[in-house]
Amino acid sequence: MRTQVRRGTLMIAGVLATAGAARAQEMQMPKQEQHHQMEMPPVKPEYPRMGRAQENAKGALVTLEQAQKIAGESNPTLRQAEAEIRAAKARQQQAGLYPNPTVAYTGDEIRGGSVGGGKQGFFVQQTVVTGGKLGLSRGVFGKDVKLAELEGEEQKMRVQSAVKMAFLRVLAAQELLYARRDMSMIAQDAVETRRRLLNTGQADETEVLEAEVESQRMRMTARMQENTLREEWRSLTAVIGQPDLPLTTVGGDLEKGWPEVNEEEAMEAIAKESPAVRIADAAEARAQAVLARAKRESIPDIQLRGGMEYNNELLGSAPIAKGWEGIAEVTVQIPLFNRNQGNVTAARNDIDRAGQEKKRIALTLRERAASAVDQYANARLMAVEYRDEVLPRAKKAYSLMMSKYGQMLASYPRVLDAQRKLYELQLDYIAALEGVWTNGIALEGYLLTDGLEAPARPGEVDRPVRETNVPMPERTVSPRESTRNP
Numbered sequence: 001m002r003t004q005v006r007r008g009t010l011m012i013a014g015v016l017a018t019a020g021a022a023r024a025q026e027m028q029m030p031k032q033e034q035h036h037q038m039e040m041p042p043v044k045p046e047y048p049r050m051g052r053a054q055e056n057a058k059g060a061l062v063t064l065e066q067a068q069k070i071a072g073e074s075n076p077t078l079r080q081a082e083a084e085i086r087a088a089k090a091r092q093q094q095a096g097l098y099p100n101p102t103v104a105y106t107g108d109e110i111r112g113g114s115v116g117g118g119k120q121g122f123f124v125q126q127t128v129v130t131g132g133k134l135g136l137s138r139g140v141f142g143k144d145v146k147l148a149e150l151e152g153e154e155q156k157m158r159v160q161s162a163v164k165m166a167f168l169r170v171l172a173a174q175e176l177l178y179a180r181r182d183m184s185m186i187a188q189d190a191v192e193t194r195r196r197l198l199n200t201g202q203a204d205e206t207e208v209l210e211a212e213v214e215s216q217r218m219r220m221t222a223r224m225q226e227n228t229l230r231e232e233w234r235s236l237t238a239v240i241g242q243p244d245l246p247l248t249t250v251g252g253d254l255e256k257g258w259p260e261v262n263e264e265e266a267m268e269a270i271a272k273e274s275p276a277v278r279i280a281d282a283a284e285a286r287a288q289a290v291l292a293r294a295k296r297e298s299i300p301d302i303q304l305r306g307g308m309e310y311n312n313e314l315l316g317s318a319p320i321a322k323g324w325e326g327i328a329e330v331t332v333q334i335p336l337f338n339r340n341q342g343n344v345t346a347a348r349n350d351i352d353r354a355g356q357e358k359k360r361i362a363l364t365l366r367e368r369a370a371s372a373v374d375q376y377a378n379a380r381l382m383a384v385e386y387r388d389e390v391l392p393r394a395k396k397a398y399s400l401m402m403s404k405y406g407q408m409l410a411s412y413p414r415v416l417d418a419q420r421k422l423y424e425l426q427l428d429y430i431a432a433l434e435g436v437w438t439n440g441i442a443l444e445g446y447l448l449t450d451g452l453e454a455p456a457r458p459g460e461v462d463r464p465v466r467e468t469n470v471p472m473p474e475r476t477v478s479p480r481e482s483t484r485n486p
Contacts, residue, residue, distance in 0.1 A: 002432045037463050045402040046419070047395055048426040061251030064167050067240050071163045071451070074241025078159060081152035081455040088148040088458060091142035096134050106309060106327075117314070123307025123327050130297030136292055143286035144458035148212045150282055151455040154275035154448060159239070161453025162278065164441045166236035172253045172434035173229040179430060180222040187215035190416045197448040199411075239451040254433040255387070258380070259440025264444045270369040271362050280361045284289030284354035286458070291347035297340040303331035365447070372442050386429040394422045456471035460482050 015213040072078065094310035102125040177216070194211040230247060237245045271481055306329070311322040401418040404410035442449050 003325075024287070032168055045399050048179060048423055049400075050175055050253070050255060050430075053179045057249035059248065062248050063251050067161065067167050068235065069162050070242055071159050071240040075159050075239065075451060076453055077155055077452060078239060081148075081155040084455060084457060085145065085148045085152055088141065088145040092138055092145055094240045095141045096138035098134065099127045104307075106307065108309075118312045119309045119325075119326075121307055121309030121327070123305050125303065125305040128302040128304060130301055131296040133293065133296050133299070133301075136289070136296055140289045140293055143282060143289050147279060147282050147286065147458040150275060150279050151243075151458075154279070155455045157275065157445050158448040158453060159451040161441055161445030161449050162239045163236070164445075165438050165449055166232065166239050166451075168227070168254070168437040168441070169434065170232045170236050170250050171254060173225065173232045173439075175254060175430045176247065176427065177222070177225045177229050179216070179423055179426050180225045183420065183427070184218040184222045186416055186420050186423065187211070187218040190413065190420075191215045193412055193416065201258070202434065208238065254430065254437065258383075258433075258436050259376075261373075261376055261440050261443045263364065263377060264356075266373060267366060267369050270443070271444050274365055275448070276361050276365060277358070280354070280358040284351065284358060287347065287350045287354040291344065291351060291387060294340055294343045294347045297343065298335045298338075300333040300335055303329070305329040305331070324347055332373050335422055368447060369443070372439055372447060374433060376439035376443060377430050377438055382432035383429065386425065386432060390425055391422075391429060394418075394425050398422045429435070 025261065082471055103122065105120075107120045110120060168174070191208070191211045194208045196201050198205065200206050233247050234243070237243050305327070307327040309325050309327055311325050313322050314320065315322055398415075398418040398421075401410055401415050405412060405415045
């Protein structure tokens with residue numbers, strides 16, 4: 001494009017240098033639109049297009065599949081989720097183990113007193129757990145295992161969605177960078193054109209200064225876009241777990257394979273099928289298991305003790321000790337005052353809270369999904385309109401202006417203005433495409449978009465700090481905000 005723009009600039013310079021007042025009167029056009037009556041070489045219009053970053057890549061392109069594979073191997077949150085599942089299973093195993101027996105030494109009147117008596121021996125003590133409490137404890141921790149497994153599934157979705165979104169943002173940043181560089185070159189060409197018009201008396205210094213300001217602004221936005229591209233790349237490498245990867249061009253097509261999201265179906269799926277809903281169901285089941293265990297706590301365990309003691313006391317007048325004697329004890333605690341009634345009541349209230357938590361999560365998901373659906377619908381509307389209506393008309397207007405310029409019916413500044421407007425619309429189109437992708441991915445992934453959020457432990461799933469179980473969708477900046485404000 002730069003060669004084409006330079007050729008046009010040199011051509012218009014020659015035309016303007018030979019322009020005369022007579023020709024201007026004949027054409028009845030303002031000075032800035034004057035052309036010399038001479039044969040003009042054809043100038044081919046330059047249209048914006050996608051994929052130039054990939055065409056000019058110096059190395060192999062990074063694909064989405066490669067990024068997902070690296071994330072599956074390197075993202076630490078996936079390893080955390082796996083470790084938590086193993087830990088939950090270990091706790092379940094521990095909860096079902098029988099209490100260890102106690103082996104002890106016993107002695108009574110060891111020195112024997114004046115008659116040389118005394119007893120020494122040993123005993124074994126064992127607690128017999130009653131009421132099926134061990135099985136119920138295993139059940140409680142089994143629900144923790146289920147919660148940990150659900151957290152692991154959720155974390156995989158979270159990482160996959162985060163990698164997709166980060167990857168598509170890098171792809172969009174690449175496209176925006178080339179478009180902004182084109183805008184910078186167009187602005188610079190406008191500066192050179194205004195300067196030549198100034199030299200021929202067909203423009204004033206104000207027009208030159210305005211063109212220079214616009215050129216500087218376009219250069220600044222192009223450099224800022226370079227920074228944005230690096231930032232998006234760093235975000236991608238962080239979420240895949242390889243932060244030291246050098247900046248590389250990614251491969252993909254923003255215009256193909258958009259996420260197809262039905263708004264109503266997406267809302268219902270998020271509200272009913274999200275991992276957050278299943279986690280809430282599992283949390284309620286765990287609360288019910290805790291209640292069942294609490295009710296059995298009042299059933300007393302049995303303490304058994306048995307052993308042997310050697311009695312050194314003499315048998316009557318004979319110098320013979322009584323010898324070994326058996327020991328046996330059975331102990332049962334009577335649940336007279338403490339029947340675990342406080343814990344039972346607390347467990348019932350925990351069940352009530354878990355039921356309300358399910359409703360809260362469903363409503364929260366609907367609320368937050370509504371925002372994402374709205375952003376997706378708006379972005380898709382803009383992308384379709386720009387692709388099918390706005391950009392084709394802008395391209396036609398630019399092409400007609402180029403044709404008029406070749407016929408000496410329009411000035412080169414008007415050509416540049418039409419080209420600039422076309423590329424501004426292209427920036428809007430790319431930003432709209434990014435919005436379609438990011439919001440569509442968020443909706444397909446049940447709004448789970450933070451790939452570095454640590455998976456929750458079973459006891460943390462409904463704490464306020466764990467609001468990422470019902471995540472807040474990221475606000476997508478509107479295309480006009482993202483392209484107009486440097």
